Amino acid sequence: MKLAALISGGKDSIFAIYAMKQKGHEITYILTMMPARSDSYMFHHPNVHLTAMQADLMNIPQITGKTKGEKEKELKDLENLIATVKGKVDGIVTGALYSNYQKERIDAIAKKLGLKSEAPLWNIDLVKYWDLLLENKFEVVITAVAAEGLDKSWLGRKL
Numbered sequence: 295m296k297l298a299a300l301i302s303g304g305k306d307s308i309f310a311i312y313a314m315k316q317k318g319h320e321i322t323y324i325l326t327m328m329p330a331r332s333d334s335y336m337f338h339h340p341n342v343h344l345t346a347m348q349a350d351l352m353n354i355p356q357i358t359g360k361t362k363g364e365k366e367k368e369l370k371d372l373e374n375l376i377a378t379v380k381g382k383v384d385g386i387v388t389g390a391l392y393s394n395y396q397k398e399r400i401d402a403i404a405k406k407l408g409l410k411s412e413a414p415l416w417n418i419d420l421v422k423y424w425d426l427l428l429e430n431k432f433e434v435v436i437t438a439v440a441a442e443g444l445d446k447s448w449l450g451r452k453l
Contacts, residue, residue, distance in 0.1 A: 295384045297412065298323035298376070299354075300400070303345040305434050306389030306415060309427060311352070313414040314387050323379050324349040324356040325386070327372055329363035341437050373403045385410030391418065 297314060299321050301307035311321050326345045349356035359375030361368040376386060386404055390397045390413040397413060404411035415423065427434060434453040439446060 295319045295410070296322050296382070297385050297387045298325050298379045298383045300325045300327075300376075300386055300388045301345055301348070302326070302389075303341050303348060304389065305427065305432065306391055308348065308389070309423075309430075309432065310387050310389040310412075310414050312430065312432075314412060317414075319387075319412075321352075321354055321387070322383055324352070324354050325375055325379065326356060326358045327368070327375060328358055328360050329368065330361065344437075369399055369403065372400075373406070376403055376409070377407055380407050380409065383409065385412055387412040387414070389413075389415055391415050391423075 297319050299307065299311045299314075301311070301324055303326075315321060324345065326342060326349075328342055345358075346356060357375065357378055359371055361371035379386075386400070386409055388397075388400055388411070390400065397416065400413075401411045436444075436448045436451045436453070439448050
């Protein structure tokens with residue numbers, strides 16, 4: 295199946311690409327939303343600008359979309375971005391883990407556009423997921439800290 299991957303640049307969306315390729319699917323486009331707000335309901339904001347380098351390294355063309363990051367309006371922006379690959383792919387893949395809000399909306403957009411929606415990490419056990427990352431030699435680097443107990447000394451650390 296030909297797929298477009300919706301990526302934020304984080305480990306989840308990148309591992310989702312890897313998982314689908316391992317299953318024999320072809321990733322033909324990278325899709326990235328660039329939210330203007332850091333508190334978007336749908337889209338990851340920190341370091342999203344690095345996705346262009348990731349797409350280049352994977353040798354997959356990237357298409358970006360902009361959004362003001364306003365609840366519900368950003369869904370139309372996402373639909374417009376995904377619509378750019380309609381007829382060129384069979385579906386989209388995301389790194390969604392547990393957010394019903396995100397998954398339900400992405401699934402609905404895909405269905406509306408006649409595309410399949412794949413989320414290979416959906417509801418994965420987190421211990422199993424970390425084991426998979428390490429077994430498959432993923433290099434995870436902390437690029438932002440936003441949790442209690444983590445300070446800027448964690449930035450740049452490899453796990």
